[in-house]
Amino acid sequence: MKITLTVNGDDYPLDVEPRRILADVLREDCRLTGTHLGCEHGVCGACTVLVDGQAVRSCLMLAVQCDGRSVRTVEGLAGPDGEPHPLQRAFSAEHALQCGFCTPGFLMVAAGALEADPAIGDDPERVHGLVESNICRCTGYEPIRRAIMRAAAESASLRRR
Amino acid sequence: MEQWARREDRRLLTGRGQFVADMAVQNCLDAVFVRSGIAHGVVRDVDCAAAREVPGVVGVWSAADLSGLPACAHAAARLQDLPPVPHTLLAKLSTAEAVAGREWPALAKDRVRYAGEAVAVVVGEDRYRAEDGAAEVAVRIDPLPAVVTPSAAAGDSVLLFDGLSNTAFRGEAGTPIEETVWQEAAVVVEARYRQQLLMPTPMECRTILAVPEQDGRLTVWSGHQMPHRLRRELAALLGMPLDRIRVVVPDTGGAFGSKSAAFPEFVTVVYLAVMLGRPVRWIEDRLESMTAATRGRGQDQRVRLAADADGHLLAYELQIDADVGAYPHLGVGLPMQTAWMATGPYATPRVHASVRSVLTNTMVTYPYRGAGRPEATIALERSMDLLARRLGLDPAELRRRNFIPAEDFPYQTPTGRCYDSGNYAAALDLALETIGYDTWRAEQTRRRHDPRALPLGIGLSCYVERSGGEPGGLHDFAGIEAHEDGTIIARCGAASSGQSHETTFPALVAATLGVDESRVQLIEGDTDAQPEGLGSFASRSAQVDGAALHHASALLIDLARERAADLWGTPVEEVEWSDGSVHHVRDGSAAMDVAELVKATGPLSVDDRFESGMGFPFGAHVAVAEVDPELGTVRVLRLVVVDDCGVVLNPAIVRGQAFGSAVQGIGQALYEGIPYGDDGVPLLAGGLLDYLLPTATEVPPIEVKETRTPSPSTPLGAKGAGESGCIGTPAAIVNAVADALQIADPGLLQMPLTPDVVWRAARAAKYEGAR
Numbered sequence: 001m002k003i004t005l006t007v008n009g010d011d012y013p014l015d016v017e018p019r020r021i022l023a024d025v026l027r028e029d030c031r032l033t034g035t036h037l038g039c040e041h042g043v044c045g046a047c048t049v050l051v052d053g054q055a056v057r058s059c060l061m062l063a064v065q066c067d068g069r070s071v072r073t074v075e076g077l078a079g080p081d082g083e084p085h086p087l088q089r090a091f092s093a094e095h096a097l098q099c100g101f102c103t104p105g106f107l108m109v110a111a112g113a114l115e116a117d118p119a120i121g122d123d124p125e126r127v128h129g130l131v132e133s134n135i136c137r138c139t140g141y142e143p144i145r146r147a148i149m150r151a152a153a154e155s156a157s158l159r160r161r
Numbered sequence: 162m163e164q165w166a167r168r169e170d171r172r173l174l175t176g177r178g179q180f181v182a183d184m185a186v187q188n189c190l191d192a193v194f195v196r197s198g199i200a201h202g203v204v205r206d207v208d209c210a211a212a213r214e215v216p217g218v219v220g221v222w223s224a225a226d227l228s229g230l231p232a233c234a235h236a237a238a239r240l241q242d243l244p245p246v247p248h249t250l251l252a253k254l255s256t257a258e259a260v261a262g263r264e265w266p267a268l269a270k271d272r273v274r275y276a277g278e279a280v281a282v283v284v285g286e287d288r289y290r291a292e293d294g295a296a297e298v299a300v301r302i303d304p305l306p307a308v309v310t311p312s313a314a315a316g317d318s319v320l321l322f323d324g325l326s327n328t329a330f331r332g333e334a335g336t337p338i339e340e341t342v343w344q345e346a347a348v349v350v351e352a353r354y355r356q357q358l359l360m361p362t363p364m365e366c367r368t369i370l371a372v373p374e375q376d377g378r379l380t381v382w383s384g385h386q387m388p389h390r391l392r393r394e395l396a397a398l399l400g401m402p403l404d405r406i407r408v409v410v411p412d413t414g415g416a417f418g419s420k421s422a423a424f425p426e427f428v429t430v431v432y433l434a435v436m437l438g439r440p441v442r443w444i445e446d447r448l449e450s451m452t453a454a455t456r457g458r459g460q461d462q463r464v465r466l467a468a469d470a471d472g473h474l475l476a477y478e479l480q481i482d483a484d485v486g487a488y489p490h491l492g493v494g495l496p497m498q499t500a501w502m503a504t505g506p507y508a509t510p511r512v513h514a515s516v517r518s519v520l521t522n523t524m525v526t527y528p529y530r531g532a533g534r535p536e537a538t539i540a541l542e543r544s545m546d547l548l549a550r551r552l553g554l555d556p557a558e559l560r561r562r563n564f565i566p567a568e569d570f571p572y573q574t575p576t577g578r579c580y581d582s583g584n585y586a587a588a589l590d591l592a593l594e595t596i597g598y599d600t601w602r603a604e605q606t607r608r609r610h611d612p613r614a615l616p617l618g619i620g621l622s623c624y625v626e627r628s629g630g631e632p633g634g635l636h637d638f639a640g641i642e643a644h645e646d647g648t649i650i651a652r653c654g655a656a657s658s659g660q661s662h663e664t665t666f667p668a669l670v671a672a673t674l675g676v677d678e679s680r681v682q683l684i685e686g687d688t689d690a691q692p693e694g695l696g697s698f699a700s701r702s703a704q705v706d707g708a709a710l711h712h713a714s715a716l717l718i719d720l721a722r723e724r725a726a727d728l729w730g731t732p733v734e735e736v737e738w739s740d741g742s743v744h745h746v747r748d749g750s751a752a753m754d755v756a757e758l759v760k761a762t763g764p765l766s767v768d769d770r771f772e773s774g775m776g777f778p779f780g781a782h783v784a785v786a787e788v789d790p791e792l793g794t795v796r797v798l799r800l801v802v803v804d805d806c807g808v809v810l811n812p813a814i815v816r817g818q819a820f821g822s823a824v825q826g827i828g829q830a831l832y833e834g835i836p837y838g839d840d841g842v843p844l845l846a847g848g849l850l851d852y853l854l855p856t857a858t859e860v861p862p863i864e865v866k867e868t869r870t871p872s873p874s875t876p877l878g879a880k881g882a883g884e885s886g887c888i889g890t891p892a893a894i895v896n897a898v899a900d901a902l903q904i905a906d907p908g909l910l911q912m913p914l915t916p917d918v919v920w921r922a923a924r925a926a927k928y929e930g931a932r
């Protein structure tokens with residue numbers, strides 16, 4: 001089936017089997033391997049990407065469902081000049097990653113939420129809720145929560161300026 | 162660099178990490194395994210004909226199809242039949258006696274012995290094609306009765322290997338204790354504990370990519386802890402010279418002990434790549450991993466602990482029935498780690514531990530973070546709380562009366578360990594002070610008088626563990642090279658799976674040489690770049706490889722001084738090294754940077770083998786938990802972990818590992834476990850919805866603190882870090898729940914403490930004196 005995915009602002013005209021999941025098409029057809037597959041049954045969230053701004057498990061979505069839609073992956077987080085996203089800087093500063101395998105999923109969950117509501121940091125419970133949605137085996141989550149709070153606070157202070 | 166706390170972060174945070182599954186290799190085939198859904202049975206037929214007709218399928222083989230083939234295409238290999246799975250020699254994890262007559266075929270031939278055992282392999286142009294093919298393989302297996310627990314299997318009524326007992330290994334540590342000791346002791350407590358089977362569950366499952374090269378060499382990429390071991394084992398299996406194989410470990414998504422062997426799938430994939438002369442990869446998926454990857458723990462324990470009326474320990478006995486799974490090849494001797502550590506942090510005069518490793522129709526047991534030490538700690542620490550209750554002593558006081566005193570190190574234990582250094586009381590004191598022990602005890606008393614309050618318990622767990630490895634495996638290799646452009650290359654035999662080596666080791670080398678960190682680059686996890694190495698396991702990287710790099714840096718300084726002395730025609734004693742430069746002690750002339758020295762005198766490079774002693778990290782964990790007797794739920798209100806891993810190379814990284822490790826420990830205490838049906842099939846149809854890994858919801862407030870008692874085993878003084886939480890935390894939590902419920906029979910509280918377990922325990926008889 002012929003589809004066009006817009007990934008991180010670039011158009012990818014593709015011919016894909018309808019059964020192929022979005023994660024595989026991103027990784028194999030678009031060669032964007034930053035999106036990782038951790039469980040392939042929608043539990044761990046490592047494969048989370050944004051489709052039209054909404055966080056989705058890309059292992060539970062077919063690529064053909066995304067025809068003509070806008071997909072954002074971890075490769076598209078940094079600014080156009082390569083300047084890291086506040087979340088990327090915050091994750092590093094807070095040691096919110098060790099092996100880094102689950103990290104793209106947490107980043108995209110947080111990026112989607114932060115962009116939908118830049119004031120999310122005002123409600124620590126909501127941030128905690130975001131962290132609860134994915135699995136990490138290295139960090140114990142607390143550094144991830146701190147990193148999202150840190151990035152949220154930074155975004156908030158930028159807005160106030 | 163300055164905006165990234167670790168060097169790894171730049172690529173891992175931007176999607177530019179490179180894990181095995183991310184690698185684009187031309188013409189690469191994907192391998193998919195057809196697995197037995199039956200735990201024990203006779204293989205009657207594996208029919209691959211239909212599968213071979215599936216479009217995109219390149220080949221399908223059962224074990225029978227792979228035997229008696231003509232010798233393979235690949236020039237470097239002398240290979241005919243699919244070789245069997247090798248056994249682990251390291252740390253006596255397996256033995257030649259245990260595996261004798263018990264071959265582990267890479268693809269099961271006549272008999273399957275665990276659900277998930279591979280019986281055929283399909284390679285396809287991509288994973289989808291290969292899965293299509295796998296769906297068409299027709300497998301007929303006649304079931305045999307399965308034995309699923311060590312107690313069921315030990316009777317040998319059903320044999321996994323005809324003519325051989327299911328008991329594949331026996332061992333002991335210490336001397337058997339005479340009955341009179343138990344008869345004459347003022348107090349003896351007895352208990353049985355189950356150390357349930359756990360899944361290590363790194364976020365990245367197992368991976369391997371084998372690429373036959375044009376020049377006849379073979380490159381193997383794998384998320385792995387021991388690339389040199391993998392190279393050695395593959396070379397032996399394929400009949401290839403060692404130097405014809407290169408193993409590379411790219412970014413690896415966690416391991417926790419579970420990625421250090423040559424697994425059946427690895428053997429098959431590498432064999433096929435060589436036979437076909439074409440790259441083949443296997444990227445394990447999660448559901449596959451949940452049946453066919455190695456598990457950890459799996460012990461049924463019986464303990465006896467005796468003390469005098471003052472609470473001084475007299476004797477401790479631990480009997481272990483270990484569930485080692487269907488084949489003894491990887492972890493049959495692993496329970497000896499528990500036996501050797503049975504003494505714990507106490508000066509108990511008599512300790513005896515015995516091990517019986519029993520084969521069952523389940524997947525194989527292998528190290529998982531802690532690897533034998535959690536089992537030792539949990540058994541002893543639960544028993545200490547039992548004893549304290551029987552004696553009417555505060556559990557902290559009972560421990561203080563029995564700690565090996567700080568001045569008694571090195572300390573030879575009755576179970577054969579020589580503890581290097583420790584100050585156990587200091588760790589406990591810090592933990593109690595941090596959590597506010599007296600305040601919580603007061604709160605506990607208050608609640609016991611308040612009928613509306615939920616019961617609250619405080620659990621202690623004092624542990625000592627072992628790091629670095631076992632004799633024969635306590636060394637590693639390291640090298641340092643100084644280059645003309647000012648770069649310093651550090652190499653070592655470790656392999657990171659998320660432990661920040663790329664950040665920590667260059668910082669250590671830079672500090673030792675007195676140069677800026679940015680000048681030092683680390684190379685590891687590549688058997689071509691670093692030809693000899695042991696790897697990263699047993700919490701050894703900082704302790705052994707860190708010390709090896711520290712040692713190699715000192716050798717480089719010596720060599721540079723000699724070079725400069727020759728260059729300048731002065732005695733070497735008159736050449737000093739500071740801040741990456743050599744200079745003459747008396748001459749006022751400017752110092753010469755090592756890069757200039759290389760320009761003037763040629764390449765400067767040192768390599769050496771470094772051997773460490775064993776390290777014995779320790780600590781004290783304290784948990785406060787509230788139990789709802791009506792719902793059976795456990796709420797951990799606070800957890801304090803105090804760990805001592807000697808000299809710490811990077812505090813933020815060690816703290817991060819300690820925290821994550823504690824959360825894995827909570828997983829063992831409260832949530833995780835592999836349930837098997839009587840037929841030996843894991844009851845995990847819902848995948849990670851059934852096997853409950855802790856999420857952020859389950860993480861209580863945790864405070865990580867440390868004491869620092871350097872190890873005398875290396876000049877660097879570091880001991881292993883990272884396994885502490887898995888070792889120390891579970892017993893603290895279980896003890897807190899037992900303390901809250903005040904139950905008489907501790908056997909009712911077996912991990913994981915699910916609502917069902919806790920609800921039942923809450924209804925059981927309380928111990929005498931409980932209120």
